[in-house]
Amino acid sequence: MKLHIVGGGSIGLLIAASAAERGDDVTIHVRREEQAEALTLRGVTLIDERKNETYSVKATTSFHSNDDALFVIALTGPALFHMKDLLKRYIGDRPVLFIQNGVRHVDWARQSFPNAHFASVEHGAVRTADTIVEHRGHGQVMTVPSEHESFKRLFERHQTSRLAIRCVNDRTIDAILWRKAVINCAINPLTALLRIKNGELLTNRSAYDLMEKVYTEIITSIPNLKPIVQWDDIVNVCQRTATNESSMLKDVVAGRVTEADFIVLPILKRGAERNETMPTLQTCYTLLCAVDERGMM
Incomplete structure (x- = not known):
């Protein structure tokens, strides 16, 4: 083939x-x-x-x-x-x-x-x-x-x-892609901003709490995503890729533009369509935009 x-x-x-x-x-x-x-x-x-x-x-x-x-x-x-x-x-x-x-x-x-x-x-x-x-x-x-x-x-x-x-x-392909987007939203921005590997989101108590807060904001703002991605799914990904650096962290370290507009922004927009806000995720997105702007200087 x-x-x-x-x-x-x-x-x-x-x-x-x-x-x-x-x-x-x-x-x-x-x-x-x-x-x-x-x-x-x-x-x-x-x-x-x-x-x-x-x-x-x-x-x-x-x-x-x-x-x-x-x-x-x-x-x-x-x-x-x-x-x-x-x-x-x-x-x-x-x-x-x-x-x-x-x-x-x-x-x-x-x-x-x-x-x-x-x-x-x-x-x-x-x-x-x-x-x-x-x-x-x-x-x-x-x-x-x-x-x-x-x-x-x-x-x-x-x-x-x-x-x-x-x-x-x-499942539809859209459900599969949105599931991955939620997992990425919970993991990638925090690893990039805190400059930690995926597994440290489970061992660092403050990072764990932030990750859980991001997930809770997403499924509360967009309830129909909850059946397709559970909290355990996110924990399992962190465990399975514990020694990995997320692609977003690699981008930040290398001074490249991150995928914040492709991973985080669609989630925020979907919440906004329901007049819902996600303050923790929004803060992560704003910080990533600032990092991207600095990286392009």
Whole structure:
């Protein structure tokens, strides 16, 4: 199966290595020429507690292929919107799977790509070099069934692979994405602002109380989210990814714009539509905006 993965970060490399491990023909689209050359020359190395293996992949900084591949967009929200016109021209009506955090991209993707599908990635991964990814925190990729042959084949091939793609029939894709958004809202902003790893949200009493307060504000303001994400779900993610730094923390440390507008803002807006406020989450969002502005100076 041919896969084109757009994005050479932690999740992009994890998916590329997992797909190559299953024998898929993988091409990774990256921004920097040096990463493309390194991946093409050395392959992608996947490290976890059981193995350290390298898999052959192709990599490029260009968008010229006309093959019938399935595309996986493994970009952050800001990077996705920076490239949205290019992606729309290049991918066209070919099948494309979006795995971004948050929900801000969903309406645009549905309008722009006739064969768009969505998934929520619940794995923990860290890119330690341009060609090396560590799989920290084994989870699953949640999505819903599709009638498109390419998606059906992808989901069938990777139900039992490292990716553990799980198609659920009792939820909509919107419910799955909102569930992930709530989990991200409870974890990522606090780890970024406090500069702590995910597991410290459980061991630091004040941080734990703040995380619980954010969750309570969300489900109180938007009650229909409570059935799809429980407090235990958030605790379990923190436990499973205890040694990980959230993507938002990595962005802050690197001076990059965070995904606050893609993860936090849609939750705040949905509450505002019900005339509800979330003061703790709003404060986190305002602080992240200030950090983003400082990082761009």
